[in-house]
Amino acid sequence: MKNAERENRGARDAAAILPFVSVVLIFPPLVYIFAAPVAVAGVPLIVLYLFGVWAAIILAAYLVSRRLKPGVEDAAIRASSPGRR
Amino acid sequence: MLPADVVILVCLVYVLILFAVAFAGDRRARKDQGGWLSSPLVYTLSISIYCTSWTFFGAVGSAARNGLEFVTIYLGPTIVFVGWWIFLRKLVTIGRIHHTTSIADLISARFGKNPALGALVTVVALVATAPYIALQLKALTASYQVITFHAGAVTAANIPLAPDYSTAFWVAAGLCVFSIIFGVRNIDVNERHQGVVAAIALEAVVKLVALLVVGIWVVSSVGDLPAGAFAHAPVSLLDPEGTFGTRWVTLCFLAGAAVICLPRQFQVTVVENSSESQLRTASWLFPAYLFLICLFVVPIALAGLGRLPSGSNPDLFVLTLPLSAGQDTIAMLAFLGGFSSATSMVIVSSIALSTMISNHIVMPLALRFSLVPEASAQMMRSFILGARRASIVFIILLGFLYFRLSGTSEALAAIGLISFCGVAQFLPSLVGGLYWRRATERGAIAGIAAGFAVWLYALFLPSFGDSFVMSATMIREGPWGLEWLRPHGLFGLDRFDSLVHAVIWSMLANITLFVGVSLATEPTPLARYQSRLFVDVFRRQTEGEFSVIRRIARVAELRQIADRVLGASEALALFPGGTARDPNAIASDDLISQVEHRLGASVGAATARALVSSVVTSESISVDELKRLADETEQIRAYSAELERNSRQLEAAAAELTRANARLREIDMQKDDFLSQVSHEVRTPMTSIRSFSDILLSNPDLPAGDMDRYLRIIQNESLRLTRLLDGILDLNRMENGVMGWDGRPFDPEAALDRAMESCEALAKAAHVAMKRRARASKVVVDGDEDRLAQVFINLISNAIRYNTSASPLVTVTTAVRKGAYEARISDNGPGIPEGERDRIFAKFARGPMPRQVGAGLGLAISRQIVDRFGGTLELASPGGGGAEFVLTIPLHTNPAAKRPS
Numbered sequence: 001m002k003n004a005e006r007e008n009r010g011a012r013d014a015a016a017i018l019p020f021v022s023v024v025l026i027f028p029p030l031v032y033i034f035a036a037p038v039a040v041a042g043v044p045l046i047v048l049y050l051f052g053v054w055a056a057i058i059l060a061a062y063l064v065s066r067r068l069k070p071g072v073e074d075a076a077i078r079a080s081s082p083g084r085r
Numbered sequence: 086m087l088p089a090d091v092v093i094l095v096c097l098v099y100v101l102i103l104f105a106v107a108f109a110g111d112r113r114a115r116k117d118q119g120g121w122l123s124s125p126l127v128y129t130l131s132i133s134i135y136c137t138s139w140t141f142f143g144a145v146g147s148a149a150r151n152g153l154e155f156v157t158i159y160l161g162p163t164i165v166f167v168g169w170w171i172f173l174r175k176l177v178t179i180g181r182i183h184h185t186t187s188i189a190d191l192i193s194a195r196f197g198k199n200p201a202l203g204a205l206v207t208v209v210a211l212v213a214t215a216p217y218i219a220l221q222l223k224a225l226t227a228s229y230q231v232i233t234f235h236a237g238a239v240t241a242a243n244i245p246l247a248p249d250y251s252t253a254f255w256v257a258a259g260l261c262v263f264s265i266i267f268g269v270r271n272i273d274v275n276e277r278h279q280g281v282v283a284a285i286a287l288e289a290v291v292k293l294v295a296l297l298v299v300g301i302w303v304v305s306s307v308g309d310l311p312a313g314a315f316a317h318a319p320v321s322l323l324d325p326e327g328t329f330g331t332r333w334v335t336l337c338f339l340a341g342a343a344v345i346c347l348p349r350q351f352q353v354t355v356v357e358n359s360s361e362s363q364l365r366t367a368s369w370l371f372p373a374y375l376f377l378i379c380l381f382v383v384p385i386a387l388a389g390l391g392r393l394p395s396g397s398n399p400d401l402f403v404l405t406l407p408l409s410a411g412q413d414t415i416a417m418l419a420f421l422g423g424f425s426s427a428t429s430m431v432i433v434s435s436i437a438l439s440t441m442i443s444n445h446i447v448m449p450l451a452l453r454f455s456l457v458p459e460a461s462a463q464m465m466r467s468f469i470l471g472a473r474r475a476s477i478v479f480i481i482l483l484g485f486l487y488f489r490l491s492g493t494s495e496a497l498a499a500i501g502l503i504s505f506c507g508v509a510q511f512l513p514s515l516v517g518g519l520y521w522r523r524a525t526e527r528g529a530i531a532g533i534a535a536g537f538a539v540w541l542y543a544l545f546l547p548s549f550g551d552s553f554v555m556s557a558t559m560i561r562e563g564p565w566g567l568e569w570l571r572p573h574g575l576f577g578l579d580r581f582d583s584l585v586h587a588v589i590w591s592m593l594a595n596i597t598l599f600v601g602v603s604l605a606t607e608p609t610p611l612a613r614y615q616s617r618l619f620v621d622v623f624r625r626q627t628e629g630e631f632s633v634i635r636r637i638a639r640v641a642e643l644r645q646i647a648d649r650v651l652g653a654s655e656a657l658a659l660f661p662g663g664t665a666r667d668p669n670a671i672a673s674d675d676l677i678s679q680v681e682h683r684l685g686a687s688v689g690a691a692t693a694r695a696l697v698s699s700v701v702t703s704e705s706i707s708v709d710e711l712k713r714l715a716d717e718t719e720q721i722r723a724y725s726a727e728l729e730r731n732s733r734q735l736e737a738a739a740a741e742l743t744r745a746n747a748r749l750r751e752i753d754m755q756k757d758d759f760l761s762q763v764s765h766e767v768r769t770p771m772t773s774i775r776s777f778s779d780i781l782l783s784n785p786d787l788p789a790g791d792m793d794r795y796l797r798i799i800q801n802e803s804l805r806l807t808r809l810l811d812g813i814l815d816l817n818r819m820e821n822g823v824m825g826w827d828g829r830p831f832d833p834e835a836a837l838d839r840a841m842e843s844c845e846a847l848a849k850a851a852h853v854a855m856k857r858r859a860r861a862s863k864v865v866v867d868g869d870e871d872r873l874a875q876v877f878i879n880l881i882s883n884a885i886r887y888n889t890s891a892s893p894l895v896t897v898t899t900a901v902r903k904g905a906y907e908a909r910i911s912d913n914g915p916g917i918p919e920g921e922r923d924r925i926f927a928k929f930a931r932g933p934m935p936r937q938v939g940a941g942l943g944l945a946i947s948r949q950i951v952d953r954f955g956g957t958l959e960l961a962s963p964g965g966g967g968a969e970f971v972l973t974i975p976l977h978t979n980p981a982a983k984r985p986s
Contacts, residue, residue: 015171016168016171018167019168020168022163022164022167027333027334027337028329028330028333032329035325035326035328039312039315041312042315043312044315044318044325046153046322046325047315047383050153050156051376051379051380054156054163054376055376057163057167057372058369058372060167061166068365
């Protein structure tokens with residue numbers, strides 16, 4: 001139980017950090033490193049980088065969302081929320 | 086080419102299928118609300134109406150023109166959704182708990198259900214959506230024209246096709262019909278449209294599949310993968326450094342803002358949301374959808390650049406590529422994909438906007454001018470529905486007008502970005518409203534209005550070219566030739582392109598005014614209450630509004646309103662049976678809030694409040710409750726401050742007690758001392774009286790001289806005893822304040838003169854000279870003249886008595902110093918040793934002299950008397966020898982009597 005709680009908190013922190021990491025990865029200045037006119041197997045490096053980072057972000061979001069369990073607060077809200085139609 | 090009738094037929098069949106899906110969806114939703122329709126997958130697919138024909142056609146065009154820039158439009162939303170835990174979760178939870186009907190409803194509800202704010206947001210959203218709808222009309226019309234062009238698609242894409250406005254008109258009309266049939270058949274609680282959601286989810290699948298099919302076909306038709314696909318890459322893709330400037334950041338920001346603030350995105354993301362698990366899945370599934378949509382955009386764009394003649398419209402590559410290769414089926418699928426993306430956007434946008442217009446503009450106006458039909462529930466409901474239907478027509482017409490007026494020169498992406506910048510004006514108020522308690526309704530109004538005005542001037546109006554309001558010269562050189570007012574270079578800031586420029590200035594104006602005005606104004610009590618509900622949505626349970634706001638309304642009248650807006654069966658559930666029997670029954674606060682809450686879910690919070698207020702006869706806000714609800718930290722801070730204050734008070738009281746206790750002990754000790762001293766003092770004369778009287782009694786034949794001497798001693802000792810007891814009595818009376826006190830203004834000099842006179846005999850006997858030095862003139866003090874004289878006599882006689890000098894001298898000096906009468910009595914005697922200085926004012930203290938005659942109470946009594954005058958009696962610091970007493974008494978305070986003539 002304690003373990004699960006710790007894991008959940010870790011996932012929450014990860015969920016909060018993820019968008020900021022994403023911003024750092026796709027915004028200048030970091031993106032300039034990969035904006036050089038270089039091609040890997042005929043594909044421009046920047047295309048590979050952007051789509052690769054994008055896919056990685058989505059994968060990370062998937063993993064995080066699977067670990068996130070609804071917190072106590074959410075359960076409380078659900079309980080108090082009036083019947084929905 | 087494809088024959089026009091085939092295309093139309095396919096479209097009609099497709100629309101019929103959508104109808105069927107929507108119908109089935111609605112029916113299913115009514116039967117089972119937890120079914121697959123509210124599954125996270127359908128929710129995510131409905132959010133993907135973000136991908137309109139701008140994405141379907143425009144992304145390829147953007148990639149062909151500007152390289153990777155098109156990705157920003159999808160990266161922004163990716164970041165927002167991936168970061169759902171930070172912002173979206175809060176937004177969606179608030180929307181779900183408060184039954185929000187639109188973004189205007191949410192913003193106006195947050196800022197005290199302010200109707201003006203709701204109307205402003207609606208107007209901004211309406212104007213900002215017009216270019217977006219025009220974009221869809223343009224894409225639909227152009228794709229239809231190209232696919233049915235008689236000379237073949239390649240030619241069609243190659244020549245600048247004049248837009249066919251009649252086609253556009255019919256497309257617009259068809260969209261109106263579809264939206265009306267689906268969106269506004271009924272006004273139901275929560276404004277959720279599950280049938281429509283089902284239909285747009287299907288459309289989302291169709292457009293994704295269509296684009297993937299075209300993409301896979303394009304990629305599979307080139308050899309030498311993957312290098313072959315990038316054979317015709319433009320410079321912007323091969324050397325992409327220029328792509329990542331301010332424009333990159335700005336576009337990411339705008340897209341992220343738009344995916345929250347666009348009325349239709351708000352509708353599908355917040356209003357249609359029914360649980361957090363939906364959002365949890367969408368947080369990664371929606372970005373994944375965007376990723377898939379974008380995956381083949383670059384290859385398609387590159388193929389188009391390579392294979393089609395130069396000059397072809399890149400916005401239509403998705404369609405013209407398969408057409409030019411004779412792949413009619415793929416082309417038809419692509420057309421349907423574009424059709425899907427455009428129609429779903431227009432339908433949801435118009436539904437969302439029509440709700441906003443009817444709730445925030447039509448209803449408040451109708452209520453204000455009493456235009457709402459009150460006759461029957463049926464009429465009220467049909468009035469609302471009519472307003473919504475008319476709004477839909479109006480919205481689509483506005484889009485059509487923009488399309489007609491602006492011409493068609495611009496790329497799809499450029500038109501869409503104008504809308505993005507417009508709706509981004511909601512972002513500061515939305516984010517601020519969710520996290521900043523201090524944000525006020527006036528701040529929100531000022532911010533949005535200012536941002537909107539700047540956007541209109543710097544981006545929207547110039548987008549018409551010179552065909553609407555602004556002339557070409559005005560856009561180029563500024564109004565009246567004022568350079569610094571150029572729409573694309575305000576205040577000379579012209580190093581950015583027009584979009585970035587407009588974003589910078591509008592956001593700057595918006596945020597500055599929002600924050601500034603919020604800091605300068607106070608929120609209304611209701612806004613303060615709402616801010617607490619919104620900002621602390623995860624922290625606290627929602628308490629009923631009735632705890633703060635006390636309202637009085639009749640049950641019957643409330644029932645009437647609920648009947649009219651919600652319908653009879655819905656209303657029945659709200660009112661427990663039988664309450665309506667008594668026409669004058671008063672509704673509880675709870676019931677009133679409940680009715681308002683339910684109405685809000687249908688017509689928006691501001692309108693619901695206005696409706697309920699129309700039957701509320703009295704409304705009062707409990708200040709105490711508001712205080713209680715004041716910011717939690719504020720409360721804790723106040724509480725701890727109070728604790729601190731209390732503990733400080735306690736500390737002070739304890740110190741006071743300690744001091745008082747010490748003083749009591751001291752007094753107790755003094756009393757003991759006094760008693761023992763008194764006994765001692767009394768004992769000495771008593772002893773001598775007794776022994777002499779014994780001698781007299783036992784020796785009756787004593788010589789007459791001796792007898793006479795002994796009797797004299799007895800008399801002297803008795804006198805001394807009497808003096809002593811008189812002194813003690815005096816002192817006691819003085820201390821207890823019961824001594825006779827003749828309080829009135831008098832001249833202290835007179836008392837001094839009297840005292841000196843009475844001491845003259847004593848001085849002569851002791852051969853002491855008395856000298857009067859400087860004397861104060863015209864002095865008046867308050868108090869008892871005799872008592873002061875007594876003090877003087879005591880001081881002077883002491884000076885005479887204890888003077889052992891060879892030529893004894895007593896000097897008396899008086900003066901007025903620092904607003905007080907001061908008398909100094911000094912002698913040239915031995916003075917008072919350092920160790921005795923404090924002791925001499927104590928009772929029974931005598932000078933260390935052999936000639937002891939007094940009871941040792943004189944100085945103690947004198948000091949008591951001077952204290953009573955409010956003055957001080959002190960021993961001056963030792964100077965040249967001898968003792969000097971200083972007496973200070975405050976002057977008479979009444980100015981009228983100060984100078985007695």
